[in-house]
Amino acid sequence: xxxxxxxxxxxxxxxxxxxxxxxxxxxxxxxxxxxxxxxxxxxxxxxxxxxxxxxxxxxxxxxxxxxxxxxxxxxxxxxxxxxxxxxxxxxxxxxxxxxxxxxxxxxxxxxxxxxxxxxxxxxxxxxxxxxxxxxxxxxxxxxxxxxxxxxxxxxxxxxxxxxxxxxxxxxxxxxxxxxxxxxxxxxxxxxxxxxxxxxxxxxxxxxxxxx
Numbered sequence: 001x002x003x004x005x006x007x008x009x010x011x012x013x014x015x016x017x018x019x020x021x022x023x024x025x026x027x028x029x030x031x032x033x034x035x036x037x038x039x040x041x042x043x044x045x046x047x048x049x050x051x052x053x054x055x056x057x058x059x060x061x062x063x064x065x066x067x068x069x070x071x072x073x074x075x076x077x078x079x080x081x082x083x084x085x086x087x088x089x090x091x092x093x094x095x096x097x098x099x100x101x102x103x104x105x106x107x108x109x110x111x112x113x114x115x116x117x118x119x120x121x122x123x124x125x126x127x128x129x130x131x132x133x134x135x136x137x138x139x140x141x142x143x144x145x146x147x148x149x150x151x152x153x154x155x156x157x158x159x160x161x162x163x164x165x166x167x168x169x170x171x172x173x174x175x176x177x178x179x180x181x182x183x184x185x186x187x188x189x190x191x192x193x194x195x196x197x198x199x200x201x202x203x204x205x206x207x208x209x210x211x
Contacts, residue, residue, distance in 0.1 A: 012051070014038075035071065042074050051085070053087055054088070056089070058106065058109070060088075072130040085133070085207060087136060088134065090135050091103060093154070095114070123162055124162055132164070132210075134167065137167070137169070149188040150188060168193050
């Protein structure tokens with residue numbers, strides 16, 4: 001970070017699969033370690049915005065509101081930025097579908113039934129702390145049903161008042177199987193994408209201006 005700032009790159013990205021798990025043991029986070037890291041980065045002369053990448057719903061739960069606000073403050077510093085973004089992989093409002101597709105590690109100890117509610121609650125907490133969560137959804141997960149898509153569409157509408165953006169992306173298998181294409185998309189898929197981007201078109205310009 002010092003090398004980059006000295007070279008003129010004064011805003012940096014702290015990139016990982018789950019920034020809130022920094023310094024933790026397995027799935028058990030260590031909030032003090034992350035706060036210490038961000039404090040050291042903030043102390044570098046000339047440092048501007050510290051941007052995060054991914055965060056996990058199951059980990060955010062272990063941070064207090066005060067700790068989330070402290071992390072937000074350390075990332076923004078005195079840059080004038082108010083709403084740093086963080087990518088949060090929700091993937092689906094159907095916990096059962098996500099678990100069948102191999103997402104149990106992401107859910108940790110959150111039950112299938114509690115998954116959509118926990119996602120909404122932790123996103124709201126991030127927003128109250130000042131973050132602008134960028135939610136990713138997976139379209140075309142194997143065994144996905146129209147009911148699963150409808151549940152995710154309803155979930156997106158349930159969080160639409162939050163300062164979030166929502167980005168549906170096509171499921172891309174890593175095992176060599178054929179990925180889904182536009183020909184595989186149903187009217188419900190298109191409705192989910194349309195409504196997500198209607199939300200995004202209102203929020204993304206402000207997000208870019210702020211950052």
